[in-house]
Amino acid sequence: MAFIDNVSDWFESLADRFRRENDELRREDRENELINETNEIANDATDASQPAKILSVDFKAKENAANHHCEKYELLERRKDVSVLRRGGTFLITVTFNKTVDLKKQHQLKIYMSFGPRPNTQNGTxxxxxxxxxxxxxxxxxxxxxxxxxxxxxxxxxxxxIPTEAPVGLWSTAFELADRGDKDGASRHLMRSEQMTYILFNPWNKRDYTYMAEEPKREEYILNDVGKVWIGSYPTARGRHWVFGQFDDAVLPACILLMEKAKVSPENRGDPIRVPRAISRIVNSNDDNGVIMGRWDGNYEDGSPPTKWTGSIAILEQYVSTQKPVRYGQCWVFAAVVNTVCRAIGLPARVVTNLNSAHDTNGSLTIDEYFDKDGEEYRYNFTGPNPEGERDSIWNFHVWNDVWMARPDLPDGYGGWQVIDATPQETSDGVYQCGPASHEAIRQGQMHFKYDVPFVLAEVNADVVHWQVDDGAPDGFKKLSSNQFHVGKQVLTKAIGDVESGGFNKNDREDITQEYKPNEGSRAERLTLYTAARRSRAARHAFRLPSEAIEDVEFNIKDVERVPIGEDFSITVTMKNVGDANRTVTSLLTASSTYYTGAKAYPITRAEGEFVLKPNETKTLSLPVKYKDYFPLLVEHAMIKLVAICNVKETSFSWVGEDKFQVIKPDMIIELTTEAVVDQPLGVRFSFSNPLSNSLTKCSLVVDAPGLVRPKTIPLSNVPSKAKMVHEMKLYPKKETNCTIVATFNSIELRDLTGCVNVTILSTEG
Structure with a gap:
């Protein structure tokens, strides 16, 4: 067999092939023609004296794919030279010869299966x-x-x-036929097949490390090509529709190129631990010019805003075509693309959203907030115990992935769901990658188990600790208070079953918080955190210090749960003196727009006051916030952070309370106006009511429906204030299928309105 000596040449030749093939398919789409290639078998007349030769090989691609749960891959319809199979299974081929062949006595047929640029029998390639x-x-x-x-x-x-541990990716095949008694090779006939065989992980096979026993879970976490990603604030997070599209004809080639670019050695491509770890690295662009460039500052003029994307297909196709990072994405885009790649190659995967997600920068298992002697929070140029590092933060939400696998490298009981995260927050082994981190290790605080368990544990279960300047304290700060309940408020994923239209419906979401940690505040949850803290010097420091303040005034900030965009709201703080003496309280309330990462955008308004509380007396401070004041200052995701800082003069006690929420936007309504039948126009209506006192400008609608229509962007006219946006279009079904139409509306003033509708395409006879 011939090898390609230069691995970079191998990658470039593979990339060029995939680009050419992708261009061909897209050109055919534009011309609205179907591929109708036929492979004619030459029936050369030969006499009995001629050497035996192989005329053709029928790889029975569709038949084998159906037996391997791979029949949905569109490459099987679009290309005649592609097979898609799962390791641990078997497949049939038919070899046709030019003459009578006796494989038992007279002739010998060899089959070569090769993987990567330098295939070798010793390493399994x-x-x-x-x-x-x-x-x-x-x-x-x-x-x-x-x-x-x-x-x-x-x-x-x-x-x-196919072996159960075969490398996952693109295999080539060759055949050699010769007479058994041929010593000099004169009768040898070598046929290198043009067939590309994709071999995937096999969660249906009990011997595969990715085996998943329950069929409904396999249907959801491997075969479902449309889902939701939860974004927003607790408790009003909404499900944003996303087309994973793992069966699209552009996706499998993209996945192979990603594995090549991630430099996973061919012999390790079957390892369900190394492969998803590499995926978490290559989907971001920080180290290897991977798929997506992240951006969180709202400036997207040289690319596309993250809210533009309705699915992964357009992102992966652009990356394959340009070989340059796609601009731009955020955590939920990274996670959605990771989900596509994992499902495409057979790894069971789901998108997971952590509400109030901690970013612990120093391994203390705490999110540390520092205040001066007057109770004002340090924000800039602060010199605390970690002056050189980044500030800890709490993201309103953060999105990553769970991938299902056995963990033979860990003790029994640590397999199952594992966290991987492609968002480039912190490096692991010197590069921006994260996981796989075992759920069970996170839940039990087993910090020493690979990979990146401490970081994920802090994301879901860190304590928020407030510190204040104290010249007498060992580190110059005394511990005021800690909050055990703020971080990891809720962990969500899409439930098994159909995706629902409404973003705020709860029937298609699943709360998996207890898969990550015991009940918040329970003895088991505290034991988990203390077990982890014993393995971290920074954590031992944070957890050993008691509160030194006298706490005889109780404070409470009233949570703001649902504020539809366009409406006013107010912040209220309640103060109650539970002591025996008068207390003087100064209070400061602020409202500001914020990025979902927790970074402050713009101040909106503030209120402050001083109160004297008699014993057992309760008073409140309220801050009204008007629509006209907050709307011009909103940034993407329309999130607002409320902060209350209260100081008790007589005891020097300082209290900090905060609330974060997302202003609610309307859902997109999608309706079918005609019956869905093959080869007949399907009418679809998209609509929503503009809730703003502003007109919506530079409007566009992105429509995506795997199996029905590829991602399509439609410019729309302006939508007047308080008016209804309605757009109608026709789609043209080509085959019987169950699919989901997903749409996203964006304008300058109002972004990221999504909706979906499930469609069953019937045959003309039905």
């Missing part, structure tokens, strides 16, 4: 199988094997066994 005429497999599931299924004089149908 090449297999050489000799067809001996046997009718049964005699090798174990870890080894390639072949048997004869049917035989005629001039053809043989063979069944090939």
């Amino acid at each position: 090449q297999a050489v199988m000799t067809v001996s005429g046997k009718m049964m497999f005699d090798k174990n599931h870890e080894i390639w094997d072949v048997r004869v299924d049917e035989k005629s004089p001039t053809s043989a149908t063979l069944e090939i066994q």
Whole structure:
């Protein structure tokens, strides 16, 4: 077999091939023509004296794909030279010869399966199988094997066994036919097939490390190509519709290129630990010019805003075409694309959203907030215990992925769901990658188990600790208070089943908080955190210090739960003196717009006051916030942060309370106006009511429906104040299928309105 000596040449040739093929498919889409290629088999007349040759090989791509749960991959429809299979299974091929061939006595047929630029039998990237005429497999599931299924004089149908630990990716095949008694190779006939065989992980196979026992879970976490990503603030997070599109004809080639670019060695491509770790690295662009460039400052003029994307297909296709990072994404875009890549190659995966997600920068398992002697929070140029590092922060939400696998590298019980995270927050082993981190290790505080358990544990279960300047304290700060309940308020994923239209419906979401930690505040939850803290010097420091303040005034900030965009709201803080003496309280309330990462955008308004509370007396301070004041200052995701800082003069006690919420936007309504039938126009209506006193300008609608229409952007006219936006279009179904239409509306004034509708395309006879 010929090798390609230069691995970079291998990558470039592969990338060029995929680009050419993708361009061909897209050109055919534009011309609205279907591929109708036929492979004619040459029936050359030969006499009995001619050497035996292989005329053709039928890879039975569609039949084999159906047996491997791979029939949805569109490449099977669009290309004749593609097979998609799962390791640990078997597949059939039919080899046709130019003359009568006797595989038992006279002729010898060898099959070569090769993977990567330098295939080698020793590292599992090449297999050489000799067809001996046997009718049964005699090798174990870890080894390639072949048997004869049917035989005629001039053809043989063979069944090939794929090892359960075979590398996942693109395999090539070659065949060699020769006379058994040929010593000098004169009769040798070598045929290199143009067939590209994608071999995937196999969650249906009990011997595969990705095995998932329950069929409904396999349907959701491997085969479902449309879902939701929860974004927003607790408790009003909404499900944003997303087309994963893992079966699209552009996706599998993109996944192969990603594995090449991530430099996962070919022999490790079957490792369900190394592969998702590499995916978490290559989907961001920080180290390897990966798929997506992140941006969080709202400036997207040289690219696309993250809210523009309705799914992963357009992102991956652009990356394959340009070989440059796609601009721009944020955590939920990173996670959605990771989900696509994982499902495409057979890794069971789901998108997970953590509401009030901690970003612990120093491994203390705490989010530390520092205040001066007057109770004002340090924000800039602060010199605390970690002056050189970044400030800890709490993201309103953060999105990552769970991937399902066994963990043979860990003790029993630590397999199952594992966290990987492609958002470039902190480096791991010197690059921006994260995971796989075992749920069970996170839940039990086992910081020493690979990979990145401490970071994920802090994200879901850190304490928020308030510190104040104190010249007598060892580090110059005394611990005022801690909040055990703020971080990891709720962890959400899409529930098994159909995706629902409304973003705020709860029927298609699942609360998986307890998979990450015991009940907040319970003895088990505290034990988890203390177990983890013992392994971190920074954490031991934070957890050992008691509160030194006298706390005889109780404070409470009233949570703001649902504020529809366009409406006013107010902030209210309640103060109650539970002591025996008068207390003087100074209070400051502020409202500011914020990025979802917790970074402050613009101040909106503030109120302050001083109160004297008699014993058992309660008073309140309220701050009204008007629509006209907050709307011009909103940034993407329309999030607002409320902060209350209260100081008790007599005891020097300082209290800080905060609330974060997302202003609610309307859902997109999608309706079918005609019956959905193959080869008949399907009418679709998109609508919503503009809730603003402003007109919506530079409007666009992105429509995406895997199996029905590829991502399509439609410019729209302005939408007047308080008016209804309505757009109607026709789609043209080409096959019977169940699919989901997803749409996203964006304008300058109002972004990221999404909706979906499930569609069953019927046959003309139905």
